[in-house]
Amino acid sequence: MCQLLGMNCATPTDITFSFRGFSQRAGITSDHCDGFGIAFFEDKACRLFVDNQSAVESPIAELIRNYPIKSRNVIAHIRKATQGKINLENSHPFSRELWGRQWIFAHNGDLHDFDPVLSGRFTPVGNTDSERAFCYLLDQLVNKFGYIEPSLDQVFDLLTDISPRIAEHGTFNFCLSNGQALFSYAITKLHWLVREYPFKPAQLIDIDVEVDFSQVTTAEDRVAVITTEPLTQNEAWTAFAPGEMILFQYGKAIRHQMTHVERLIREAKDPSLKRVTKADQY
């Protein structure tokens, strides 16, 4: 299994504080040592740093802890390999260009017997279940919308339709961003919070570091942080409900939807209950 960290902000913000705590879990406070990656959007483009060394030992992770790259959308991942070798092509986040934007995806969980037919438009470079799921999601977006870029709400609707069906194959918690917004989905475990005015001090759980955000922010700042396990000990983190999809934009949770996993599982067991949707195609 792996751990996820996402950040969506109203104004470009650096993630050094959260990443400092998060990356401790790659060998010090937890054993997610099999590679790490982090993607920082700047408008439609992004910087993607990946390494198959742990985020504790990697010189690239050390750079990220110390170089304040400001971004409105960030996705990071530390890996504990369950499927696929420990090499670069299996390191999350994964990226693909679609509609003239980079799309970035990181997954926590395991999928079993998930082998959908892919069109060839997006082909996995490595051999993880995660990259296969990413390519499948993007394939479905192109199937539905062709080469005309849909709205965020349309993407959200399609994701809420497809994601629970992928989740029938195992555990499917993810963060996905196209640089405009961040889509997060959890079947088993994700937490989130929003930091906004009036800002307060925050203390990391994994390392003895505290930042008083009231000293380093303005009233316009607002930051949503999404993570597998809470990062701070003195802030109120909200757990995702099983099957909850949240759309974050401008540092706010602007849309929530429950995807009714239990119902879909019942449908899978009793085909007579099953809705017919595009996602049935795999």
Next chain:
Amino acid sequence: MCQLLGMNCATPTDITFSFRGFSQRAGITSDHCDGFGIAFFEDKACRLFVDNQSAVESPIAELIRNYPIKSRNVIAHIRKATQGKINLENSHPFSRELWGRQWIFAHNGDLHDFDPVLSGRFTPVGNTDSERAFCYLLDQLVNKFGYIEPSLDQVFDLLTDISPRIAEHGTFNFCLSNGQALFSYAITKLHWLVREYPFKPAQLIDIDVEVDFSQVTTAEDRVAVITTEPLTQNEAWTAFAPGEMILFQYGKAIRHQMTHVERLIREAKDPSLKRVTKADQY
């Protein structure tokens, strides 16, 4: 204009020596200060570092100079902006996934009135002539070969057909790699050399650094280096002929072809001389 650096090797090799000299040109020995980027392949995947700071000032470039990332195929670029803003989405190298591999492209030169029809399969994220040319090349590969991955020779043949036609729009020197090999093309300026057994010392031109490669290599090592301007003062660099395409694999130039630019320019002026090829489609 910009400067290019490519490396293709028989065994995974680090590029710290060449990059140390090359990156001096981003503000010290030359004025290519408007961003830099470098991509390192590991099999089918790659690490791509880009920054819109100069390669002299960027902490990411400093990491590259000191962190010996070993790779068989590397492409780097330092930018002096002529078209497109100085931002991340316009920083070379550009990357796309095709046939389950990353493809990496960097361009030196300017293209004018180059506005081909693109299918939508590959869409520029930024607004440079260079990324447009890359998307066009990949589009033509998919047009010709569909979702069946062609051989390197087939890719080489298509590139030698299309590249001179793009070059009719201005200056088109590039490095392109899919992790298996490196394709280089020059209309105006590229140089190359091969370092192999028996290795000798090499002295950089842009900074007072010398490495005795005989001390840090084995007989199995072989490295081809491709660059806009020679990097060392005591090695024999070969200039590309105008319109020459070279395919590098295992640290060797395994195929050369002249693309007869002059003839194509004459054809463009006198349509009755023109050959009909797939590349006429734009």
